[in-house]
Amino acid sequence: MGNILRATFFAAVLSPFTAWVCLEATKHRNASGPYMSWPTRWYILLAIGTVILQISLIERLRYHLRARAKGCLSAPCYPHKDPFLGLDLLIPVIRAFKENTVIYNFQRRFEKYGHTHWSIAFTDWTINTEDPENIKAILTNIDDFPIAGPRLHTVLPLLGSESIFASNGQAWHNARSMLRPTFVRDQIADLECFDRHISNLLRAIPRDGSTFDMQKLLLDMTMDSSTDFMLGYSTNLLIKPLPEARKFIQAFEYVSATMGRRGSTGTAFLPSRELDDQIKIIQSFVESYMVKALADGRKHARERKYVFLDAMADSGASMEYIRDQVLSIIIAGRDTTAGAISSTIYFLARHPEVVAKVREEVLELNEKNPSWEQLKNMSYLSNTIKEGSVNIAPLNSPPSHV
Numbered sequence: 001m002g003n004i005l006r007a008t009f010f011a012a013v014l015s016p017f018t019a020w021v022c023l024e025a026t027k028h029r030n031a032s033g034p035y036m037s038w039p040t041r042w043y044i045l046l047a048i049g050t051v052i053l054q055i056s057l058i059e060r061l062r063y064h065l066r067a068r069a070k071g072c073l074s075a076p077c078y079p080h081k082d083p084f085l086g087l088d089l090l091i092p093v094i095r096a097f098k099e100n101t102v103i104y105n106f107q108r109r110f111e112k113y114g115h116t117h118w119s120i121a122f123t124d125w126t127i128n129t130e131d132p133e134n135i136k137a138i139l140t141n142i143d144d145f146p147i148a149g150p151r152l153h154t155v156l157p158l159l160g161s162e163s164i165f166a167s168n169g170q171a172w173h174n175a176r177s178m179l180r181p182t183f184v185r186d187q188i189a190d191l192e193c194f195d196r197h198i199s200n201l202l203r204a205i206p207r208d209g210s211t212f213d214m215q216k217l218l219l220d221m222t223m224d225s226s227t228d229f230m231l232g233y234s235t236n237l238l239i240k241p242l243p244e245a246r247k248f249i250q251a252f253e254y255v256s257a258t259m260g261r262r263g264s265t266g267t268a269f270l271p272s273r274e275l276d277d278q279i280k281i282i283q284s285f286v287e288s289y290m291v292k293a294l295a296d297g298r299k300h301a302r303e304r305k306y307v308f309l310d311a312m313a314d315s316g317a318s319m320e321y322i323r324d325q326v327l328s329i330i331i332a333g334r335d336t337t338a339g340a341i342s343s344t345i346y347f348l349a350r351h352p353e354v355v356a357k358v359r360e361e362v363l364e365l366n367e368k369n370p371s372w373e374q375l376k377n378m379s380y381l382s383n384t385i386k387e388g389s390v391n392i393a394p395l396n397s398p399p400s401h402v
Helices: 002-032 038-069 087-098 102-113 132-140 149-159 169-183 191-204 214-231 243-265 273-299 308-314 319-348 352-363 372-377 379-391
Strands: 116-121 124-129
Touching (some): 002 038, 087 102, 102 116, 124 149, 149 243, 214 243, 214 308, 214 319, 319 379
């Protein structure tokens, strides 16, 4: 109730001042002729500032009213020393990105300030949450949590305004309707495809006991399987990648890291020529595969019975629309999957008793490749993967605009 009263009070007090400043600015502008005097310019700047502040107060009031209607309590706020730009928090976050300690940085903050709390980044107030129910609601109730603010500006340059990860309202429902048939069981249960890429992953692991980066191999494997599923052609990063495929993955990793960093620091709206150039490399690579896949797909039978690109092409959608949807699913299929597997392996390496139980369940297959139904019935393995994903989830914190 206190938040509502404060927002109402400040909005009411500021309203007459805003109206007066706007009237004075209009009067001085009309009287100044073609050349504006400095007092006129100051009135105009003051009018713009007060209008922005007035809109901000009204939006805050609307937010508190919606929160009250849904029975939500106020979340605690990070104790900023800089309450305007949040630089006291931004600088440690940027440093954490450079030192690869972002997850640890977030974990310490959640432990100290609560599982859901406010912070500010470049004047943009953000809700940080690790609560599973909050994250589930944000990712599933698209009409209640539209994509906006830094969350939108982070993905927009790469994915476009009509992709399923950057659209709202009817555009999102249209993209979802087009993509949904792709992920029915008969389409995603192509275990032979995944088995081929898993075999390539196992062959890439050194046999001499030397240290290697498992996460890099997992990222290569999930990219290979994602492009295979989406385009009918794999990037083959684990075996013999073409030069353009290696260039593509370097650009993809640069864009993913840059967009994640800019989204977390609230700087997603800032222009960057390097980022634009890398995005063009990614889009050109996917478009070249799309042209090749569509041409070959009409002449020869596919190695796989279902290819996402063929289904999208039959829909009559434009090449740009198809490209944006393809990139959206590649991102989801690559980074999130590799992150989930990486975190699961991390925990398995520290819990040998869990490894023993998982091994016991797998040995029931008698060294045969599992069917889709058998995989669904391996409950302990499934719960192990879910537990690993919950502890180190491959997700980010959403801004308050969502």
